[in-house]
Amino acid sequence: MAGRIHIDLFTTLDGVAQAPGGPQEDTTGGFPYGGWQAPFPDEVIGKTIWDGISNLDALLLGRRTYDIFAGYWPNQTGGIAEVFNRVPKYVASRGLPTLDWEGSSQLGMDFAREVEALRERHESIHVIGSANLVQTLLMEQLFDVLTLWIYPVVLGQGKKVFPEGCxxxxxxxxxxAVTGxxxxxxxxxxxxxxxxxTGDMTAED
Incomplete structure (x- = not known):
């Protein structure tokens, strides 16, 4: 049985998925709201996040998210860090990224074929963050599960899960649904x- 591709995103009510974790996570476009997820501690939602992460056996990441993770998780221990540091990390990039994080490798140029090959090697591949990569996966329907954790805040700017033109x-x-x-x-x-x-809900019977 082929493995499954999971897209995991934290998002606001207006669909912004940029930099939920901290102020310097991703300041692209002068984004001023980095760390917007932090004011919402929630044991119920936290458990759903851990349940997903604890079962993954590979990460598929875009270049920017990989660089953020590689600069943070190798210096952490236990819990999420133990999982992320242990599993293989696959990076989708057209450039030549520095892949110093143990277990990291770059996907080849035939993206669709490379993703299908990951399904043959792993049972549960998770894409976390990686907004540009997510758009490609959504457009090509190269995923099996889209998980959205939606928080009660509106930011009015930032990278969106479904931007204009998607x-x-x-x-x-x-x-x-699970509500915390x-x-x-x-x-x-x-x-x-x-x-x-589409249809017409104003049409008469």
Whole structure:
């Protein structure tokens, strides 16, 4: 059985997924709200995050996210750090990134074929952050699960999960939503093939 590609994103109510973890995580575009997730500690949502991370056996990351992770997680221990430092890390980049983090390698130029090859080697491949890479995976439907942790805050700017001009797509809810006491909500979707359909709800019977 082929492995599954999971996209994991923390996002605001207005769809911003940029720099949830800290002020200097990603300041692209002069983004002033880095660390917006921090004011929402939530044991219920935290458990869903750990449940996903603890079961992954490979990471697939974009260049920027890889550099952020590689500069932080190798110096940490226990929990998430133990998982991230142990599993293979695959980097999608057209450049020549420095891959000093143990277990890291760069994907080849045939991206779709490389992703399918990962499915043959691993059971649970997770993409975390990596906004540009996520757009490619969504457009090509090279994923199995899209997990969104949505937090009750609106920022009005920043990199979005679904920016203007993204590929139209259908999704199906894979399981009931989970809501934490902070007001954060977990939603987990799978892709549905086919064109987005429209109708007319004002039409008379």
């Amino acid at each position: 590929a139209p797509a259908n999704f199906t809810l894979l399981e009931p 006491p902070s007001g954060a909500v977990l939603l987990r979707y799978g892709p549905v093939a086919g064109e987005v359909r």
